[in-house]
Amino acid sequence: MTQRLRTALTELAGIEHPIVQTGMGWVAGPSLVAGTANAGGLGILASATMTLAELEEAIAKTKAKTDKPFGVNIRADATDAPDRIELMIREGVKVASFALAPKKELIARLKDNGVVVVPSIGAAKHAVKVASWGADAVIVQGGEGGGHTGPVATTLLLPSVLDAVDIPVIAGGGFFDGRGLAAALSYGAAGVAMGTRFLLTQDSSVPDSVKQEYLRRGLADTVVSRKVDGMPHRVLNTDLVDRLEHSGSWRGLTAAVANAAKFKSMTGMKWSTIVRDGLTMRKQKDLTWSQVIMAANTPMLLKAGLVEGNTHAGVLAAGQVTGIIEDLPTVADLIDRIVDEAVARIDALAELRAESSTPTT
Numbered sequence: 001m002t003q004r005l006r007t008a009l010t011e012l013a014g015i016e017h018p019i020v021q022t023g024m025g026w027v028a029g030p031s032l033v034a035g036t037a038n039a040g041g042l043g044i045l046a047s048a049t050m051t052l053a054e055l056e057e058a059i060a061k062t063k064a065k066t067d068k069p070f071g072v073n074i075r076a077d078a079t080d081a082p083d084r085i086e087l088m089i090r091e092g093v094k095v096a097s098f099a100l101a102p103k104k105e106l107i108a109r110l111k112d113n114g115v116v117v118v119p120s121i122g123a124a125k126h127a128v129k130v131a132s133w134g135a136d137a138v139i140v141q142g143g144e145g146g147g148h149t150g151p152v153a154t155t156l157l158l159p160s161v162l163d164a165v166d167i168p169v170i171a172g173g174g175f176f177d178g179r180g181l182a183a184a185l186s187y188g189a190a191g192v193a194m195g196t197r198f199l200l201t202q203d204s205s206v207p208d209s210v211k212q213e214y215l216r217r218g219l220a221d222t223v224v225s226r227k228v229d230g231m232p233h234r235v236l237n238t239d240l241v242d243r244l245e246h247s248g249s250w251r252g253l254t255a256a257v258a259n260a261a262k263f264k265s266m267t268g269m270k271w272s273t274i275v276r277d278g279l280t281m282r283k284q285k286d287l288t289w290s291q292v293i294m295a296a297n298t299p300m301l302l303k304a305g306l307v308e309g310n311t312h313a314g315v316l317a318a319g320q321v322t323g324i325i326e327d328l329p330t331v332a333d334l335i336d337r338i339v340d341e342a343v344a345r346i347d348a349l350a351e352l353r354a355e356s357s358t359p360t361t
Helices: 008-013 030-038 052-065 081-091 104-112 124-132 154-162 178-187 208-215 239-245 249-267 271-285 289-294 297-306 331-350
Strands: 019-021 042-046 071-074 095-098 116-121 138-141 169-172 191-194 222-225 233-236
Touching (some): 019 030, 042 052, 052 081, 124 138, 124 154, 154 178, 178 191
Parallel strands (some): 095 116, 116 138, 169 191
């Protein structure tokens, strides 16, 4: 029987194991999230690529598959963020996860209704800010992580955040096994958050051909590109990404406008809503207008790769751990294995302690 590690995260979220499956767009759907929850971890639904109605349906499907706590990740800068929050409250979702810092009033609304608020942050100063606004915990992702990422490695970013705040800190970026969980707990983290490791499981909806593409890659086969959407984005180094990296800015903007039209058609969003979201994004992320337009690339390029399996027309967000992962376990087997490995490593470390003795003369 898999042992348990009780931390501030397990107590806060009401879960068995201090392991979080992150809200990956197009990947973190009801099956993966419910599988994680049933295995004792915290699964987080990714809603940024869903309409409000689709999110409501995804929550219902997840609840039909599990009675364990789970979370939903939403864009704090989305025009309909308040509506999504009200939906989560009505449906009794345990955790609200945010890629950007939510406004103070949104945090208060969630907390007043018993929802645990966990923003993702990339710097100690951001952790201090959201903690002062009432966030219950934070996920901190180091530069090794996939998708949008920063320049500082987890081994330095994590302790800087732990020293800055008193709320639980969940470590992300570069984690894939029990050694990593034990190391994060040793730093003082309350658990680990993993994306790529959960993407590469049998419960993940990503096409098998794409999973095999990940598995055959090495540690040097990811790249942080700004040509995907104007912001640092860690992805697999594919022919498409290489072409984007060597393309001119005009070509990238032209593609982004076309993808914005596709995304509008797919989600049913109005141009006015897209423009309002763009204005908010530009203000909160301090982006240029060209970067805002390029951000329209992200949903469609990720969908082509992660949903349609077209690695020639899409991009594949990937953490550096891609190069060290070699198998596709079930989520249940993965979580059991990680916890057992972590307990064994913690016990081994405890044995390193030596009783002090008076030297003989």
